Amino acid sequence: ALLAHTKNPPYLSTKQELRSTVRIQKIHSKSSMDKGEPETSAKRGKVGAVMEGVASIALLPCGSISGHFIQLPHSLCYGLHGTELACERECSRGEDYRLIKLTITDYNSNRDCSVVVECRGHDAARFHNIEHAHGWENDVVGMVEQKHGKSKIVISFECETLKAEKAAEDHIRQFMPKLAGMDAVVNIGRMSIAGLDFEAEGEHEHVEQNI
Numbered sequence: 001a002l003l004a005h006t007k008n009p010p011y012l013s014t015k016q017e018l019r020s021t022v023r024i025q026k027i028h029s030k031s032s033m034d035k036g037e038p039e040t041s042a043k044r045g046k047v048g049a050v051m052e053g054v055a056s057i058a059l060l061p062c063g064s065i066s067g068h069f070i071q072l073p074h075s076l077c078y079g080l081h082g083t084e085l086a087c088e089r090e091c092s093r094g095e096d097y098r099l100i101k102l103t104i105t106d107y108n109s110n111r112d113c114s115v116v117v118e119c120r121g122h123d124a125a126r127f128h129n130i131e132h133a134h135g136w137e138n139d140v141v142g143m144v145e146q147k148h149g150k151s152k153i154v155i156s157f158e159c160e161t162l163k164a165e166k167a168a169e170d171h172i173r174q175f176m177p178k179l180a181g182m183d184a185v186v187n188i189g190r191m192s193i194a195g196l197d198f199e200a201e202g203e204h205e206h207v208e209q210n211i
Contacts, residue, residue: 079105
């Protein structure tokens with residue numbers, strides 16, 4: 001029902017606002033395919049299939065994030081959860097720079113994959129992959145470089161709609177009730193994820209448990 005088409009104006013309710021964002025993304029995706037954008041094709045060749053869609057993410061005061069990613073046009077929903085990592089190079093990169101360990105959950109298989117991304121922006125966030133991890137703690141460098149032969153996960157998200165105060169609380173009560181009353185802000189925007197392989201991740205975890 002969340003992704004059903006509606007003719008009503010997008011400002012009537014929070015749910016309809018998210019529907020409107022999803023419809024815009026569907027149109028954008030179709031337009032990109034029709035034009036055969038070379039940039040997207042090249043990206044697909046390097047990192048495999050690219051999932052595109054809309055993300056709704058709550059940014060908590062403690063630095064954690066939680067939300068959902070809806071893949072289009074299949075309307076598949078994935079869980080998003082992130083925790084802030086200590087970063088000695090924060091100051092040199094600007095006061096709005098943070099490192100986030102982002103976990104993506106496949107609800108169907110109950111498996112997840114994690115990747116370290118850089119987050120910029122305060123209330124209106126942007127997530128992207130880290131190009132260089134030198135200078136951080138060894139465990140962070142290891143996660144960024146994704147050892148053990150795992151494929152690289154490529155993340156891109158940019159906030160297009162920011163909800164704060166009452167608008168954020170209404171959205172959270174409707175879509176993320178467990179986060180109600182935590183003074184979070186909500187970011188809604190287009191998101192792309194490439195290189196996800198939940199089966200490979202599950203096999204890797206199984207091997208580690210048997211060692």
